[in-house]
Every structure is written in structure tokens, then in C-alpha cells.
Amino acid sequence: MTIKNNHLNVKKKIIVLGGDGFCGWPTSLHLSNLGHEVVIIDNLSRRNIDNELEAESLTPIQSMGTRLTAWEEVSGNKIDFYNIDIAMNYDELLRVINKEKPDAIIHFAEQRSAPYSMKSSKHKRYTVNNNSNATHNVLCAIVESELDIHLVHLGTMGVYGYGTAGVKIPEGYLDVEVKTETGDRVQQQILYPTNPGSVYHMTKSQDQLLFQYYNKNDNVRVTDLHQGIVWGTNTMETKLDERLINRFDYDGDYGTVLNRFLMQAAVGYPITVHGSGGQTRAFIHIQDTVRCIQIAIENPPTRNEKVKIFNQMTETHCVKDLAKLVSELTGGEIAYVDNPRKEAAKNELHVKNDLFLSKGLEPITLNEGLLQEVTKIAKQYAHRADHAKIPAKSTWTKEQKPGIPTKEADP
Template sequence: MRIAVLGGDGFCGWPVALHLSRHGHDVTVVDSLVRRRTDDELGVESLTPVRPLPERLAAWWEVTGLVVRHVRLDLAREPERLAALLAAERPEAVVHLAEQRAAPYSMRDAAHKRYTVDTNVNATHNLLAALVEVGLDAHVVHLGTMGVYGYETAAVDLPEGYLHVSYPDRTGASIERDVLYPTRPGSVYHLTKSLDQLLFQFYAQNDGLRITDLHQGIVWGTQTPETRLDPRLVNRFDYDGDYGTVLNRFLVQAALGLPLTVHGTGGQTRAFINLEDTVRCVRLAVESGDAVVGGRVRIMNQVAETLRVRDLAAMLHRLLGAEVAHVPNPRAEAAENELEVRTDQLRDLGLEPILLEERLLEESLETARRYAGRVDPARVPATACWNAERRAAAAPAEAGR
């Protein structure tokens, strides 16, 4: 299949592009490389020494004999070039991962909020409008987030995107409908993913676009069978307080002998998935595209399991003796929540998820230890505050960190 991987230089996108290529697909990476510039803005770099994209692609060809091309293009700001690319390449599937994806980054200040909304909403909308303009029936597979559901405790197993509701019409007869599950975004980033859902619904209904939206949990791990083939293929490993995901940051803290910074009580329950499952799920979604019809967006929860943050910290304490430090939570969120999630659709497609086990943490820990010399310990704690007053109050303390 001809597949365009938008955001194919990123943490999930790079291993997705290689995995699809290795499974016989003809892959073009479309990426503005903005994520590399964001590292410069934040004054951090990936824990792993990520090679420039042309070098990565040359190494992939050298090691496997497979060609993956790159087109440098900003989806949000170059809509005409995007339409021209789609018209010329005519991909059969478009995997869309090209968004600003860090919740803390999106909450830093008004400029970062605007940047996140402008980038994410326009990137998604430009893609959908271009597909209609070009008349291309490509299946869109979007990486969304479990965060759109919010994290209040609900006594249900979260359904996959839709809530079945019945309500009485004027005569008292029952009307039955599936509606998008009410969103409760916890950051501007999550808000943009909620807005994406409405864009998808509109274009599926109005134009018959075929769309799969994957509501993904927090990704842990860093390597996949493809990125392990050569050191030049190594994947990103973000450990900083903006882009680092919770478990990967804990691993770096543990490797450096720093306390694991648990926000508040650590009672937050979140959905997790290993990176190897992320790439498998995206392939399963792409390869089952014939089952997706216009009119209704297919929404699948891309989750292996749910875990409580303090239990993760306790596991690393048991495994490595890492100390745990409870720090004030910079986010505005429930201190404790329950979370159960339905994942029937991806399991029906063949997903047998990797569950977090101590032995599986070893490889990530080994990576963290190998590159520990590249870590700036001051950049590990999350500093972006959700609440403006607390942000102002925290400023002097943060400066001293």
C-alpha cells in the first residue's frame, strides 16, 4: 500500500514508518522537522542521540534495502503544498501523527496555547480539506489520545469513542443514537484532540471520508525491532518535563539516582501502551482500512492496560530502590481516579498487548543508563503550571531548580 506518514520523524512516527516499510508498504514521511527545533527552544535534546533524518533514511536503505522518502512540509501552514503532494503521490492511506503533542508545552503560556491550537487544528483540517479537494479516497488513520475522555471516575468501562444514548421524542417514543463520548480535555493539547474529533465527524458525514481515530494511551519504551537494527536508526527518548512521558521520565530519574517525582498523591490512573504495540496497532488499523466506510468515524481505544502513577513509582522502587518524592501537582486534575477501558476492536484485529513487567523495563533502563551522561537533571521535573496564579507563585522556586 502507498502510505504517507505525517509526523514520521517523531517518537511514534519514526518507528511507525519503519514498521510499515518492513511490512511491504511504500512509505513517504511528511514532516516539517519542527520537533527538532522545539528541542532547541526548550534547551534539551533526546536522551538517545537521534541522527538527522536524511542519515536515518540512508541507514534504513543500507540495512534493509528498503526506500522511505521524506518530504519536508508544514501541514498547518502550507495547505497548497500538502494538496499538491496528495494529488501527485495518491497515497492509499495517510497516517496522521503531525501535531504538537505535549500537554505541559501547550499550557506554558498564551503563546504556546495559540501555537498548539493553530498547529493541531489546522494540520488536521488542512489534511481533510485537501483530500476532498483532490478527490482522493485515502483512509486517514489519526493518532488521538485517551485524554479526550477526561479523567473523572465514571463507573463504566470507557466505550470506544461513542456513547449510546436514548431519549424520549415529543410523543414519548424513544430515540436511539450513538453520540461522540462527551469530551473533558485536561489541557489545551487535549482540547485540540477533542476538536479533531468534530472535524473527523464532519468530513466523514459530509464528504464520506474514511477515517480511523486511535485514542491512544501514554506510550512507554523507546525502541522497536526495526529501530534496533542499527544505532543510526535509534528512536527519540524524551525525558524532559514537557515532552517526556511519565514512565520514561521515571526511568531516567532512576538511572541517575534521582528521586521519582510523583505529582500529588500519585493516585492518577492512566492508560498505557508499549511503543512496539503502538506501531503494530497503527499497521492493524491501516491494513483493515477496507472495513472503514464514510459516514461514521471508526474510533478505537489503543490501550494495553491502566495503571496508577504511584504503583508505577512503587514498582521502580522495588526494582531499583529508587526513592519517591511527592511534589505539588502542576496540573489541574483529580487527585485520584479510576479508569477502565474497552479495547475490543484492536484485540479483534489481533492485538495481544504487551503488559508492563519488571523485566521489560530493563531494556529502557539500560538505554537510560547508557546515555545518562547526556541528561540535564534540571530539565526532568515538569514545570509548566496549569493555573496562572500558581505559575506566578512557583516562578522563583522553579528558577532555583
């Protein structure tokens, strides 16, 4: 039985690149449930990376075939799937775009872990090759198809850097005043200067230039969503059947901070705060991620509009406060470990997110969903956890140490 979602104004054909991933799978189901025609392209590289790392999602995710059959049984809606490496196989990507003639393409298909991107030269090069070629191939294919396709890209808050020097981070563009040669003062809007903190974040900064160029040269309509750290696991649609369950990464490379803390507390592993925990980051629940993407699809830019940039985040927190919150809820012990990353020990972060709020987003806050997440997911699947995979071992430089808890490191 399907759930009744928001009414659909215009039915669209949507290709979801990276539709097998943590954000892409629930987004595909959400858009399909709304009545859109969804086609997934994914090369299953994320599953192969799990094999490489000998790590697994805490939740038992099913094969793509089982997922799609389950969705058809539950909703009556069919989602087509193509296994294509969009970074390596341009011709196949173009062929599918020409065949499917989508109104919109949502681009999630990049290597998204900062620690994985810093593991070795091999991983740095893979991340740059994969992400830069994936984004460029999609843009080229849109132009070559001669179709007026709206591209929605999942970018990151990390392109801004996290030291805002008292400035509330605007949505993509910064208003600046420059002095001309004749001494006049002119106003300009520029892309907010990037300050990436990992090779992965650097590829997202480079993506921004690709979008700006193809938008200027070929009028490609682009929405770039600068997303914060996604937490949570399931959405309304993935809860409908256990075969639809979303992935939950907890390992030292792919697990993101809040989901790691929840899982660590559930399995009795110390909550690993990197360094002093003064790092402040932006967050969003996965249910709000899929809703934001729906809003972006429903509000495309016009043909001559510059790249539309939204900050896709709902709240900011510092790592130490998150650890304390999870510890208070669960009784979990906190361990202050070596920070394997090169990042500021402490930062302020103030972010504008007016665009989504003005379009009706009603954010799910940490206080509402957190406890449910601990009990429902982290505890339910705690028996699947491999404790050896929890510590963050990828270091940003050779001098740094992995984030392994020791009794001595506890405060």
C-alpha cells in the same frame, strides 16, 4: 539485514505525517519493513522545540538524512521525505498528495505535549493553530484530491477525561436513550462527551468533530486511534542500527510519566510523583503502537462507514503504583512533589479495548519490558541527561507551583 516481519496481504502507498517523531519514526520503519511504500512528511518542528527548550532526547537521534540512509542500508527499502509544515503550507501538502496518490495517510503531525501547550498564551495559541489547521488541511486536501484515501489519526485517551463515573469507556461512541417530545424513548449513538484536561487535549477533542463532519459530508474514511501514554523507546526495526534509534523525551514538558520515572531512577534523580499520585492513566508500549497502526491500516472503514474509533491502550495504572514499581526495581527514591497541573487527585479508569484485541493484538505488559528498558536505554544514555531539564515547570494556572523535588516534599 532486515528482519522478517508479518506477511503482507496488500502493498499500500502510505504517507506518514509527523514521521520524524517518537511514534511516527518507528511506525514508518515498521510499515516499510512490511513491504509498504512509505513517504514521510514532517516540518521538524519537534526538533526546533528541543532547541527552544534547550532540551534533547536522552537517546542520540540522528538527522533525517542519516536516518533514511541508514534504513536503506539496513533494509534495502527507500523512504522519501518532504519537509512541509502541513498547518501552514496547504498547497504543498496537496501537491504531494496529488503526486504520491497514497492509499492511506497516517496523521501524527501535531504538537503533542500537554505541559508545552500550557506554558504561556503563545504556546496555547501555537498548539491550537498548529493542531487544528494541520488536521483541517489534511481533510481538505483529501477531499480536493478526489482520491479515496484512508486517514488514520493518532488521537488520545485524554479526550474522554479520566473520571468515568463507573462507566467502562467505550470505543468512541456512547449509547444513549433520549425521551422524545411525545414521550417515546429512542436509542442514539453519540460521540463520547469530551472532557479535555489541557489545551493540547482540547485540540484533539476538536479534531474529532472535524473527522465527523468530513466523514458525513464527503465520505472521507477515517480511523481515529484514541491512544494512551506511550512508553518504551525502541521497536524491532529501530534496534537494527544505532542510527535508527528512536527519541526518548525526559524533560519536564515532553517526557511522559513512565519514561520519566525510568530515566529518573537510572540517573539517581528522585522519581517525581505529582500530588498524591492517585491519577490513573492508560498505557501502551511503542512496539504495540506500531502494531496497532498496522492493524488499523489493514482494516480500513468502508466508504459509507462512520468514523472508526479504537482505544489504543493495553493497561491502566495509577502514577503512585508506577513510581513504586520503578522504585522497587531500581532502588530509586520517590518524591511526592507539587502537582503543576489542574487535574483530579485520584480517578478510576476502565477502558474497553476489544477492537484491537479481536484483531490479534497481543499486548506487551509493563512487567515484561520494564527492566530491560531501564538497563538498555535509560542507563546506557544516562550520561546525556541534563538534570536541570527534569522538573515539570509548566503550570496550568498562575496559582500552581512547579513539580520540583525538595527533601521536605518527600513522604
